[in-house]
Amino acid sequence: MAIGAFVALVGFSRSFEHEWLEVYESGGTDIAVIQKTFFNTSVDESVGAKLRALPDIARATPMILNMMEITPEITALTYGWKADSYELDSLTFKSGRRFRDGQAEVILGDLLAANLNKTAGDSLAIQGSKFTVTGVYHGASALEASALILPLDQLQQIADLQGKVSAFHVRLRPVPAGETPQHFLESAQAQIQSALPDLSAVPAAERASNNQLVLMAHAAAWGTSGIALLIGILGIANTMAMSVFERTREIGILRALGWRRWKVLLLIQTEAAALGFAGGVFGIFFGWGGLRILSKLPQTASIVSAAFPPVLLIEALGVAVLAGLLAGAFPAWRGAHLSPVEALRHD
Amino acid sequence: MTNNSSKQAPILAARALCKSYDDGRIEALRGVDLSIQAGEFVAISGPSGSGKSTLLQLIGGLDSPTSGEVLFQDALLGANVDLDTYRSRHVGFIFQGFYLMPTLRAIENVQVPMLAVKSEAKERAARAESLLIEMGLESRMRQYPNELSGGERQRVAIARALANNPSILLADEPTGNLDSVNSARIMEMLIGIQESRGMTLIVVTHENEIANAAPRHIRIRDGRVEP
Numbered sequence: 001m002a003i004g005a006f007v008a009l010v011g012f013s014r015s016f017e018h019e020w021l022e023v024y025e026s027g028g029t030d031i032a033v034i035q036k037t038f039f040n041t042s043v044d045e046s047v048g049a050k051l052r053a054l055p056d057i058a059r060a061t062p063m064i065l066n067m068m069e070i071t072p073e074i075t076a077l078t079y080g081w082k083a084d085s086y087e088l089d090s091l092t093f094k095s096g097r098r099f100r101d102g103q104a105e106v107i108l109g110d111l112l113a114a115n116l117n118k119t120a121g122d123s124l125a126i127q128g129s130k131f132t133v134t135g136v137y138h139g140a141s142a143l144e145a146s147a148l149i150l151p152l153d154q155l156q157q158i159a160d161l162q163g164k165v166s167a168f169h170v171r172l173r174p175v176p177a178g179e180t181p182q183h184f185l186e187s188a189q190a191q192i193q194s195a196l197p198d199l200s201a202v203p204a205a206e207r208a209s210n211n212q213l214v215l216m217a218h219a220a221a222w223g224t225s226g227i228a229l230l231i232g233i234l235g236i237a238n239t240m241a242m243s244v245f246e247r248t249r250e251i252g253i254l255r256a257l258g259w260r261r262w263k264v265l266l267l268i269q270t271e272a273a274a275l276g277f278a279g280g281v282f283g284i285f286f287g288w289g290g291l292r293i294l295s296k297l298p299q300t301a302s303i304v305s306a307a308f309p310p311v312l313l314i315e316a317l318g319v320a321v322l323a324g325l326l327a328g329a330f331p332a333w334r335g336a337h338l339s340p341v342e343a344l345r346h347d
Numbered sequence: 348m349t350n351n352s353s354k355q356a357p358i359l360a361a362r363a364l365c366k367s368y369d370d371g372r373i374e375a376l377r378g379v380d381l382s383i384q385a386g387e388f389v390a391i392s393g394p395s396g397s398g399k400s401t402l403l404q405l406i407g408g409l410d411s412p413t414s415g416e417v418l419f420q421d422a423l424l425g426a427n428v429d430l431d432t433y434r435s436r437h438v439g440f441i442f443q444g445f446y447l448m449p450t451l452r453a454i455e456n457v458q459v460p461m462l463a464v465k466s467e468a469k470e471r472a473a474r475a476e477s478l479l480i481e482m483g484l485e486s487r488m489r490q491y492p493n494e495l496s497g498g499e500r501q502r503v504a505i506a507r508a509l510a511n512n513p514s515i516l517l518a519d520e521p522t523g524n525l526d527s528v529n530s531a532r533i534m535e536m537l538i539g540i541q542e543s544r545g546m547t548l549i550v551v552t553h554e555n556e557i558a559n560a561a562p563r564h565i566r567i568r569d570g571r572v573e574p
Contacts, residue, residue, distance in 0.1 A: 253446045256409055257507075258435020258463040341410045344446065 002232025003280045003320045006225035007287020011312055012294065013221035017214045018307065022141030024204035027087035030185060032207040033168040033192060033199050042164045043199060050195055051168055056188040058173045061085040062165040064155050068126065076112055077147040080155030086171055096120025096135030101151045106131040110138050111145040127158045229323055236327035240272050244331040251335050252343025261336040268332035269325055276324020280317045356421045358385040358515065358547050359406055364415035366401050375401040377570040378415065385514065388541050388548045390561035398570040399551045400519055407440060407517045408433045435463040439508030443520035445500040447492040453479060453503045454488040460510040478506035482536070498529030505536060515547045516540070522557065534560065
């Protein structure tokens, strides 16, 4: 169960991070220009002109990212974009069209549209204002598929953020011949930092994996699964202690027949590791099942995908075997140090 | 044989051997001296609680004396000879309660001591099979201990004791859990093995018939060897 919890929670936080990365990658964003922190990032919209003037920057588009309660049951990720934002190019419209700046129009991700039971042409109330759903798009990630996007000016108005945006998403010019993409990215980053010293220019991949929401998700996942693992370790330790106790005489026989202490220790630890491994295999199935269920629930579908990275499988099995070894350490030590005579007398 | 071997260093010797338990309140052995030559068949007898099993445990390296010393071929047990090595290579144990692994088949039980020393799996299986055939258990090799009779279990235990070809066989009441027919058969087997292999056989018993069958009989009373 502990490994199941580990797989589900760490898988959840990993998929959350993965979804963020998808958002940036599919939109073609290279750098995000933000304030130093994630939550209260508030950048003046006028910064856009300075960014666009920098030589390595092809496009710089302002955006707002927010969470909004759409219905009492559904709170959705809400983006405010300009109608000419390059990020809109990455969306595939299943029906309808894009929104226009200055209009009370909204486009919905297909997952959110299905949950809200809305199609193009329907109206949708957002924070008391009536919007027309002009299109439904297919999002490249679960985050996008469960989001809604409105004109930047409309979201600024609703959120009372006139003249402010959450960030500027920057797309760089093609990498010049003879220069490596990494070096070009770093040089553009330096250009932005130099032009706008009060802001941070963060590469998209770092922004996806190192933003406070993802870090919090990772911390919560590792913290919770750490507690679950501790309980699991105590469970295995109890099982191993009982097993060693019940087989005290057998251990005595092995010692009487000349088995060395380390060999008895190895035997018990092998059993503990096998127990951990078997628990790990079952746990992976349970955890994967949990992730699949979470990826289907409307409340969590936007941030969880059922994708199961192989590295998580290896980590989970590694953690399970390690938990078994830790749990078996004391019973194994105790078993190995039994006196053969006392062990043989054991009933 | 006794005259010739008496000129050699004893295979086993105990000097002023004492063993006490419970912070010295119980004295199981009180200064035992003895010397056993290679190839001897020795019976140790005495009433319950006399210390005969404790003596066997000490000369078998299963336990350490409170004071005194046990020598194997003139080397001090626990100091010059590692106890694990001594038990795995030089001594074979046969217990009253058989002490077979309940989850292992007869042939696997015989291989257990061989796992304590370096050996190939094929070699182990072949040797275990040959020993069980020697014990007349060719048709019982695949049985678990609970599928065997008491006599059969003890024969598996004898095969196991011989697994690493030890020079000393130590048997603690080997017939204690057997009927008279099986007791006679087991003793016949042990004596046969001792004679054919020239092994040293030390049997702890409270049965006079077995004790009297041995060429040398040591009596223990109150933790001391009787003169």
